[in-house]
Amino acid sequence: MSAPAVEITGLVKRFGSTTAVDGLDLRMPRGSLLALLGPNGAGKTTTVEVCEGFQRPDAGSVRVLGLDPVADGARLRARIGVMPQGGGAYPGVRAAEMLGLVAACAASPLDTGWLLDVLGLAKVRRTPFKRLSGGQQQRLSLACAIVGRPELVFLDEPTAGMDPQARRLVWDLLRALRADGVSVLLTTHLMEEAEALADRVVIVDNGRVIADGAPTELTAEHSEQAQLRFRARPGLDTGLLSAALPEGYLVREPTPGTYRVAGKVDPQVVSAVTSWCAQHGVLAEELHVGRRDLEEVFLELTGRTLRA
Numbered sequence: 001m002s003a004p005a006v007e008i009t010g011l012v013k014r015f016g017s018t019t020a021v022d023g024l025d026l027r028m029p030r031g032s033l034l035a036l037l038g039p040n041g042a043g044k045t046t047t048v049e050v051c052e053g054f055q056r057p058d059a060g061s062v063r064v065l066g067l068d069p070v071a072d073g074a075r076l077r078a079r080i081g082v083m084p085q086g087g088g089a090y091p092g093v094r095a096a097e098m099l100g101l102v103a104a105c106a107a108s109p110l111d112t113g114w115l116l117d118v119l120g121l122a123k124v125r126r127t128p129f130k131r132l133s134g135g136q137q138q139r140l141s142l143a144c145a146i147v148g149r150p151e152l153v154f155l156d157e158p159t160a161g162m163d164p165q166a167r168r169l170v171w172d173l174l175r176a177l178r179a180d181g182v183s184v185l186l187t188t189h190l191m192e193e194a195e196a197l198a199d200r201v202v203i204v205d206n207g208r209v210i211a212d213g214a215p216t217e218l219t220a221e222h223s224e225q226a227q228l229r230f231r232a233r234p235g236l237d238t239g240l241l242s243a244a245l246p247e248g249y250l251v252r253e254p255t256p257g258t259y260r261v262a263g264k265v266d267p268q269v270v271s272a273v274t275s276w277c278a279q280h281g282v283l284a285e286e287l288h289v290g291r292r293d294l295e296e297v298f299l300e301l302t303g304r305t306l307r308a
């Protein structure tokens with residue numbers, strides 16, 4: 001049987017007095033799409049860089065496609081694709097030229113014209129890298145990561161800074177890669193991205209795994225009950241609103257203008273929230289009763305928001 005795509009046990013990585021990764025365990029089967037989700041500074045990039053062989057672990061064991069990323073670095077790099085955060089290229093190189101250079105290093109590359117087309121880059125194929133927009137540079141960097149038909153790709157915040165249309169193109173491509181049996185490990189702090197793409201989500205905070213499972217498992221596990229949430233102008237007096245609800249309910253504003261009511265949802269509490277809003281001239285928009293999302297799971301586990 002082939003080794004897992006990634007197997008990490010007790011990974012520790014320190015930078016001076018900062019412990020970036022603090023005993024992280026992760027197992028990713030072949031052919032799956034795993035999202036490492038967490039706020040800034042959680043240790044996602046460091047974990048990925050250790051897997052790629054760019055950082056040496058201080059403790060723990062890391063195997064990628066059954067290989068040690070440091071000792072077997074050269075063999076491993078021929079089989080993986082890497083899209084680092086921020087990317088990078090010779091500033092004068094043209095888009096198609098750059099992809100062609102990377103493709104030339106691969107034994108059996110994908111068709112570069114097709115790849116540029118799929119990623120919406122056909123029109124800028126002759127544009128120098130430095131004149132591409134941030135989102136176009138990101139997509140070119142993704143193209144470079146996958147043009148060599150890797151068995152496993154590491155994508156560090158692949159859609160950061162992209163507009164929604166470009167993000168869709170990337171999501172479609174990642175789904176197609178997965179359907180072709182490629183293993184994909186991506187980092188993100190966009191819970192929508194993790195929910196939309198991943199077979200498994202590993203939520204990381206302070207260098208540790210705090211939750212791990214399929215998106216639906218995570219949201220179900222952490223919410224037997226439906227939850228009431230709504231949007232309204234930021235800064236409502238949540239203490240006053242909580243006091244107007246039946247005993248035991250608590251209203252929070254985890255991000256400005258987003259309100260969540262903790263407690264079992266029933267018709268009385270929905271009515272009490274809307275009455276209070278009406279009495280205070282507050283328009284409650286997107287009033288929603290339903291399953292929690294990953295953002296709420298994270299909030300519940302850490303008391304903070306993913307975007308913090």
Ligand SMILES: Nc1ncnc2c1ncn2[C@@H]1O[C@H](COP(=O)(O)OP(=O)(O)OP(=O)(O)O)[C@@H](O)[C@H]1O
Nearest residue numbers: 015018020038039040041042043044045046047189
């Ligand atoms: N080369 C380095 N030298 C010193 N500290 C570092 C280095 N790389 C990372 N760190 C620190 O390690 C911690 C984890 O950083 P890391 O980049 O892995 O987090 P992240 O989850 O990828 O965050 P982001 O979402 O912002 O990319 C942070 O406190 C960061 O400042």
